[in-house]
Amino acid sequence: MDKFDQAILSILQSDCTRPIAEIADNIGLGSTACWRRVQKLEEQGMIRGRVALLDAGQLNVAVTVFAAIRTNQHNAQWLEQFHDLIATLPEVVECYRMAGDTDYMLRIVVPDIAGYDAVYKRLIQLSGITDISSSFAMEQIKSTTRLPLTYAG
Known part of the structure; x- marks a missing residue:
């Protein structure tokens, strides 16, 4: 990845609706060369998609x-059941398998406590879950989809 690819990715991370011609002008490339680079970055999987970022409060x-x-089940069958359950819960917007005391960490978005309780009740239906510890965010200090590009090779 060269400086042009990094510049393209930086711009697209901020605003993926920017026209190719505008991106090309900003980084000093021709439109066709810029378009080819974007296509290549998509083919390589570096650009996985383009989305609109929605306002959770307004929704x-x-x-x-x-x-x-936390779970006491660490086998392929349980993991598949867990994945299937998580896939049915649109309120779960992120799910990570963890190292350490916690087995999985979920980020869940809901309108209120009752909304979370409904998700919680769905989660505890899966046998093998031994503990769910929930923390409610009081304030969002930083939220970004921008990845650091300084480490890209």
Whole structure:
């Protein structure tokens, strides 16, 4: 990845609706060369998609809950059941398998406590979950989809 690719990615991370011609002008490339680079970055999987970032408050899902899940099941069958359950819960916007005391960490967005309780009740239906510890975000200090490009090779 050279400086042009990094510049393209930096611009697209900020605003993926910018026209190729404008991006090309900003970084000192011709439009065709810039378009080819974007296509290559997409083919390589470096650009996985282009999305609109929505306002959670205006969509009535402004309550963010972090749920730390512990399980006594560490086998392929349980993991598949867990993945299947998580896939059915649109309120779960992120899910990570963790190292350490917590097995899974979920980021959940809901309108209120009752909304979280409904998600919680769905989660505890899966046998093998031994603990769910929930923390409610009081304030969002930083939220970005921008990845640091300084480490890209």
